[in-house]
C-alpha cells in the first residue's frame with residue numbers, strides 16, 4: 001500500500017477521531033505553538049458524555065482551550081500544564097489549570113518511565129513523500145509522549161513550518177492511528193516583548209562579557225530578547241546557537257552575520273533548538289532551513305551536552321532573588337507564573353562549559369498591582385515563592401546597577417554583592433535585613449549605601 005493510500009485510510013474528521021477518548025483518559029494536547037485546535041473543539045463537543053478526562057499541554061499559545069471554556073467547574077476535563085503561558089497563568093488564577101513541576105531536560109524521561117498517556121494528539125505539517133509528518137516548531141518531548149501513547153492522532157496544518165532535525169523531529173505514518181486535516185489555523189505568534197531602558201542597560205553589560213566564538217542561549221521574556229537584539233547590532237563574530245527556545249532575536253543574529261556556528265564543538269554550523277516561538281517571519285525563516293536543527297529536549301538541555309561547546313553564554317530572566325542568591329523565576333508568592341523550564345539546565349550547562357557564563361538578569365525593581373515600587377532583590381523570598389535556581393547553582397546576577405558573580409561566595413559576601421546591585425532606594429533596608437539574618441559582618445562595605453552601625 002502506498003503512503004497516500006494509507007493516508008486516505010487513516011483520514012477521519014476531528015469529531016470521529018476524538019471518539020476514541022474515554023472517561024478517565026490522559027490526553028496529550030501538543031506543545032507551545034503546536035497544540036491541537038480542531039481536535040480540542042471536537043473534544044469539547046463531547047463534554048456531556050465524558051468525565052475526568054485529564055489533559056496535558058505545554059505553554060498554551062492558541063487561546064483558552066475549548067475544553068476549559070465549556071467546563072468551568074472541571075467536572076469533565078482537568079487541564080494540566082508543564083509550563084504556563086500568560087493564558088495558562090490566568091486560568092490557574094481561576095483554578096482552571098494545574099502546574100506539573102519539571103526540569104525541562106527530564107521531560108522525555110518522565111514520559112518514557114512514569115507518565116500515563118492514553119491518547120496523544122498533536123499538530124503536524126502535511127505528510128512528505130516518504131510518509132513523514134514533521135513536528136514543526138516543537139521537538140521537545142513529543143516523540144517520548146508518542147512512544148507512551150495507546151493512540152496517536154495528528155492534526156495536519158499546512159501553515160506549520162517544517163523544521164529540519166537533529167533527531168525525533170517527525171513521525172512516520174505507520175505509527176499514526178488517525179489523521180485529521182485541520183482548518184489550517186494560523187500558527188500562534190509570540191508578541192515581541194517591548195524592550196525597556198532597563199533591559200538595554202542590563203543587555204549592554206552582558207554583551208560586554210560575550211566573546212567572539214561564544215555559544216548563546218536566550219531564555220524567554222523581554223530581557224533576553226533585548227540582549228539578542230543588541231548582539232545582532234554588535235561587532236561580535238562567529239557566534240554559535242545552542243538553545244532551548246528559538247526566538248526572533250536569534251534569527252536577527254544569524255541574518256546580520258553574527259552567527260556562523262563555525263566554532264562550535266558539536267552540531268557545527270547548525271543553530272540547535274528544541275522549540276520555537278516568535279513571529280511569522282521567524283516561522284518562515286525556520287521552514288526547511290538547513291541552518292537549523294531541532295532536537296529533543298533531553299539533548300538540547302542536558303548540561304553535559306551544553307558543556308561540550310566552549311564559552312556557552314546562558315541568559316535568563318527572574319522574578320525575585322533573595323540575599324542568599326536563591327532565584328525565583330516562576331512564581332510570585334503562591335501565584336504561579338510560568339515554570340522551572342530549562343533555566344536550571346542552562347545555568348548548570350554554561351557553568352560546566354569551558355569559559356562558560358550563566359547570567360540571571362533581573363530589573364532591580366517592579367511596580368506592584370497598586371503601582372508601588374518594590375525591590376526584586378529581597379532579604380528572603382516571598383512566602384510561597386518557588387526556588388527555580390538554587391543559591392549554589394546561581395552564577396552571575398545582573399541588574400541595571402551592575403553585575404556580580406555569586407559562585408564561591410559566602411552568605412555575607414553574597415548579601416553585599418546583591419545589595420550593591422539593588423536599587424539605591426532599597427539598599428539601607430536590605431543591609432538592616434542582612435544584619436537581622438546574620439549574614440552581615442563588620443567588614444561588609446557597600447558602595448553608595450549607608451552602612452548601618454554594628
Ligand SMILES: CC(=O)SCCNC(=O)CCNC(=O)[C@H](O)C(C)(C)COP(=O)(O)OP(=O)(O)OC[C@H]1O[C@@H](n2cnc3c(N)ncnc32)[C@H](O)[C@@H]1OP(=O)(O)O
Pocket residue numbers: 086089218219220221222223244245316317318319320329330332337338339340341342343346366376388
Ligand atoms: C525557553 C527558555 O526560556 S530557556 C530557559 C529559560 N526558562 C526560564 O527561565 C523559566 C522561568 N522564567 C520565566 O518564565 C520568565 O523568564 C519570567 C516569568 C521570569 C519573565 O518573563 P516575562 O515574560 O518577561 O515576564 P513579565 O514581566 O511579563 O511577567 C510575567 C507575569 O509575572 C508577573 N510578575 C513578574 N514579576 C512579579 C513580581 N515580582 N511580583 C508579582 N508578579 C510579578 C507579571 O505581572 C506578569 O503577570 P501577568 O501576565 O498576569 O500580568
Ligand SMILES: CCCC(=O)O
Pocket residue numbers: 058059082083104220244339340341342343
Ligand atoms: C517549557 C520550557 C519553557 C522555559 O524554559 O521557559
